[in-house]
Amino acid sequence: MNRWRNLIEGSGVIVADGAMGTMLQQAGLKPGDPPMLWNVDHPDRVRKVHRAYMEAGARILLTNTFNGTRFRLSKHGLEGREDELNRAGARILRAEIDDYLIAAPGAPAPVVAGDIGPTGEILAPLGKLYPADAADAFTRQAAALIDGGADVIWIETMADMSEVQAAIEGTRRASPDIPIIVTMTFDTHGRTMMGVKPEAAATSLSEWGAAAMGGNCGNGPDEMLAAIQKMHAAVPGALLVAKSNAGIPEFLDGRTVYLASPEMMALSAVQMRDAGARIIGGCCGTTPEHIAAMAQAVKS
Numbered sequence: 001m002n003r004w005r006n007l008i009e010g011s012g013v014i015v016a017d018g019a020m021g022t023m024l025q026q027a028g029l030k031p032g033d034p035p036m037l038w039n040v041d042h043p044d045r046v047r048k049v050h051r052a053y054m055e056a057g058a059r060i061l062l063t064n065t066f067n068g069t070r071f072r073l074s075k076h077g078l079e080g081r082e083d084e085l086n087r088a089g090a091r092i093l094r095a096e097i098d099d100y101l102i103a104a105p106g107a108p109a110p111v112v113a114g115d116i117g118p119t120g121e122i123l124a125p126l127g128k129l130y131p132a133d134a135a136d137a138f139t140r141q142a143a144a145l146i147d148g149g150a151d152v153i154w155i156e157t158m159a160d161m162s163e164v165q166a167a168i169e170g171t172r173r174a175s176p177d178i179p180i181i182v183t184m185t186f187d188t189h190g191r192t193m194m195g196v197k198p199e200a201a202a203t204s205l206s207e208w209g210a211a212a213m214g215g216n217c218g219n220g221p222d223e224m225l226a227a228i229q230k231m232h233a234a235v236p237g238a239l240l241v242a243k244s245n246a247g248i249p250e251f252l253d254g255r256t257v258y259l260a261s262p263e264m265m266a267l268s269a270v271q272m273r274d275a276g277a278r279i280i281g282g283c284c285g286t287t288p289e290h291i292a293a294m295a296q297a298v299k300s
Helices: 002-009 021-026 035-041 043-056 070-076 079-103 131-148 161-174 198-207 221-234 262-275 288-299
Strands: 060-062 111-116 152-158 180-184 212-217 240-244 250-252 255-257 277-282
Touching: 002 111, 021 035, 021 043, 035 043, 035 079, 043 060, 043 079, 043 288, 060 152, 070 079, 070 131, 079 111, 079 131, 111 131, 131 152, 131 161, 152 161, 152 212, 161 180, 161 198, 180 198, 180 240, 198 212, 198 221, 212 221, 212 277, 221 240, 221 262, 240 262, 262 277, 262 288, 277 288
Parallel strands: 060 111, 111 152, 152 180, 180 212, 212 240, 240 277
Antiparallel strands: 250 255
C-alpha cells in the first residue's frame, strides 16, 4: 500500500503496462491454452514480459491472473488450483520487481497490481450466478493475490455493475484497506455490454470507494477517449485510468491482430492525459514498444 501511495502522491502521468496475452502468445502460448499455467510452468517467460514493461517505463504492472476465478479456471479443469496459480502470479511479479530495483537503484518502485477479471458468467437475475457466489470467488482470488504480494487489486474488463460490486465486496473481505482500481469496457456504442454509461460507472465507483477508475480493452483509443472525457466530467476529482487496445482487432491469416502502431498509441496517450486520465497504459495488442512510446509522449 505504501508503494501505491508513494506512486500517486507524485506528479504527472503514471504509466501502466500493456498486454500480457499478446506477449505470451509471441513467447509460445498456444491459442486456447490457459495463460495462468505459465505462472508455474514457465515463470521465467512471464517474468521476462514484466521486465520488458518495466524497462519501457511502466510503474504499475498487472499480474498474469486475469482468468483467476474458479469459474474461469474450471473451463480448463484448474478450479482446484486457484490459490496456487494466483499466488504464483503475484509472487513472480514481486520477485521481478525486486530484481529490477537491484539492477536500477534509485528507480521509482513499481507497484504489483493483482489482476482480477470477470467471472465469464451472467449474474442473477439475468443469469444463473448469484452475486454472493461471485463475491466468494473474488474473495478467494483476492486473498491469494494479496498473500503473493499484491500492493493493489485491479479489477478490469467489467461490463456489469453488480459484478463490479461483488468483486469489490469480495476484495474487501480479503483486505479491508487494500486500494482497489476498477476499469470497465465501454465497447457497445459508448456503453458496456450490459448498458452501463461511463458517467454512471464513475459516479458509482466513486461512491464505492475505488482508488482509481476508468476503462480498458474495447475498440481502440477513440472509444476510450470519449469514455474518459465523460468520466472526468461526472467525477472531476477521480484518479482516471485509460488502458486501450491497440486499435480495433482484425482477423487476418487465421489470427487476431491489432494495427495501431506505437506512434499512434503515443498520440492517443497524450489525448487521454489531456482529457483527464492520469494512469495510462495499454490492453490487447500493445507491447513494450507501444508502452515505451506512450511513456515518452506523456512525459515530454
